[in-house]
Amino acid sequence: MEFKTVQTTCTYCGCGCGLLLGVMDEEIVATLPLKTHPINEGTLCIKGWSVHEFVQSEKRLLRPMVRKNGDFQEADWEDALGLVASRLGEIRDQFGPDSIAGLSSAKCTNEENYLFQKFMRAVMGTNNVDHCARL
Amino acid sequence: MDNLEKAKAVISDLLAKDKVAGFLALRTMSGHPIPYLFTRPDELDGLYLGEVRYPLTKILTMLARKYPDNIFGILARACDERSLIELYKNQQLNPERVAFVGMACSGELAEKCECFRPYPSRIDIGEKVEREGNLPEVSEIEALTEEERYRHWMGQFAKCIKCYGCRNICPVCFCTTCTLEDHNLVHLGGMPPQMPIFHLVRAMHMADRCIDCGLCEEACPADIPLRTLYRKVRETVKDLFGYVPGESVEDLPPLETLGDGAFEIRGSRG
Numbered sequence: 001m002e003f004k005t006v007q008t009t010c011t012y013c014g015c016g017c018g019l020l021l022g023v024m025d026e027e028i029v030a031t032l033p034l035k036t037h038p039i040n041e042g043t044l045c046i047k048g049w050s051v052h053e054f055v056q057s058e059k060r061l062l063r064p065m066v067r068k069n070g071d072f073q074e075a076d077w078e079d080a081l082g083l084v085a086s087r088l089g090e091i092r093d094q095f096g097p098d099s100i101a102g103l104s105s106a107k108c109t110n111e112e113n114y115l116f117q118k119f120m121r122a123v124m125g126t127n128n129v130d131h132c133a134r135l
Numbered sequence: 136m137d138n139l140e141k142a143k144a145v146i147s148d149l150l151a152k153d154k155v156a157g158f159l160a161l162r163t164m165s166g167h168p169i170p171y172l173f174t175r176p177d178e179l180d181g182l183y184l185g186e187v188r189y190p191l192t193k194i195l196t197m198l199a200r201k202y203p204d205n206i207f208g209i210l211a212r213a214c215d216e217r218s219l220i221e222l223y224k225n226q227q228l229n230p231e232r233v234a235f236v237g238m239a240c241s242g243e244l245a246e247k248c249e250c251f252r253p254y255p256s257r258i259d260i261g262e263k264v265e266r267e268g269n270l271p272e273v274s275e276i277e278a279l280t281e282e283e284r285y286r287h288w289m290g291q292f293a294k295c296i297k298c299y300g301c302r303n304i305c306p307v308c309f310c311t312t313c314t315l316e317d318h319n320l321v322h323l324g325g326m327p328p329q330m331p332i333f334h335l336v337r338a339m340h341m342a343d344r345c346i347d348c349g350l351c352e353e354a355c356p357a358d359i360p361l362r363t364l365y366r367k368v369r370e371t372v373k374d375l376f377g378y379v380p381g382e383s384v385e386d387l388p389p390l391e392t393l394g395d396g397a398f399e400i401r402g403s404r405g
Contacts, residue, residue, distance in 0.1 A: 001156060001157070001201075001202055001205065002172075003157065003172040003194070003198060004171070004172065005169050005170045005171065007164065007165060007167060007169060018167075020169055020170070022170075022194065022197070024197070024198070024201060025201075029197060030194070030197065031303075032170070032189065032190075032304070033300070033304075033354060034167060034169070035187050035188075035189065035353070036166075036167045036168065036187055037167070040356075042353055042354060043298070043300060043354055043355065043356035044298060044300055044354075044356070045296060045298045045356065046296075046297060046298045046299055048298075049298060049299060049300060049303050
């Protein structure tokens with residue numbers, strides 16, 4: 001019998017609310033807002049309150065998937081990233097950098113989003129970069 | 136001996152003599168007081184007795200569901216004790232499987248919580264502080280006309296973002312099927328019940344159960360004065376049935392004593 005509450009940060013958006021995950025015998029069973037957290041001060045939205053459910057959802061993608069012959073198939077990171085890099089390069093060379101747009105995510109960290117726009121502008125050569133929170 | 140040392144001694148004794156499988160209280164971890172299940176006396180160095188409150192009895196219920204034969208200890212304030220009484224009464228916890236250590240709240244916390252009785256029935260830790268429990272907001276709203284009251288509450292409910300936090304944090308919301316997300320009433324992928332239905336359904340369900348701990352209001356991101364609403368509902372149940380939730384395990388809630396047949400409220404509303 002083991003129970004603990006683990007402090008973490010909600011992954012759902014860029015607010016960065018403090019969470020406590022209730023973990024019983026290695027299974028996440030509950031979410032509580034961290035009452036002393038400077039961002040959310042003990043409150044959460046419905047998504048934050050449901051972290052313990054979606055974290056363990058069977059529908060979550062755990063490995064990269066590559067579409068082959070119309071179906072998604074599991075791939076390793078090396079192959080998946082290799083495919084993305086070569087196809088992006090081909091499309092840019094054939095149609096120009098502005099034929100590509102990048103959509104980042106509010107679920108990423110500030111630093112990841114910075115890197116993403118840097119990648120789109122400096123590597124791909126386009127200003128077509130946006131994020132999900134503006135959709 | 137100060138309160139912290141005394142609490143450590145009491146809990147340490149329970150753990151060392153194997154009287155409990157674990158003791159639920161708050162412990163400071165990485166600078167934050169968080170719910171913690173103490174299982175060894177040496178963990179008690181971070182024991183926290185300050186003003187932060189979490190629904191410990193809700194966690195206790197979760198533990199007891201999985202480990203019904205174990206005895207768990209809990210550091211309980213007056214509000215925790217009131218929720219324990221409701222959970223015992225509603226067969227969610229077995230009082231023989233709970234080792235209760237009562238803690239009286241400081242005057243500051245009692246004031247902050249607008250608590251009507253900031254000490255449990257048995258005080259093991261802390262000093263008893265008396266406080267008048269009137270929540271002025273209830274009488275302020277009662278002084279308004281019906282039209283003003285309606286506008287006030289509709290304005291408050293309109294702020295709701297349907298986070299379900301009031302229900303999720305509530306130590307006496309223990310139903311495994313909740314009306315507010317029952318699939319027969321709320322379709323999966325659809326919108327939650329609209330205001331004011333959401334709030335009134337919850338208020339009705341709280342009528343014979345709310346122990347006025349105020350955790351719902353603390354958890355509300357929209358600052359809806361939920362406690363004022365539930366206090367009024369509590370007051371109504373007290374006036375009609377002489378019943379106050381959280382006072383005694385022996386007091387049966389009105390739904391159990393009314394029996395079959397409609398109950399009519401006598402008076403001008405007819």
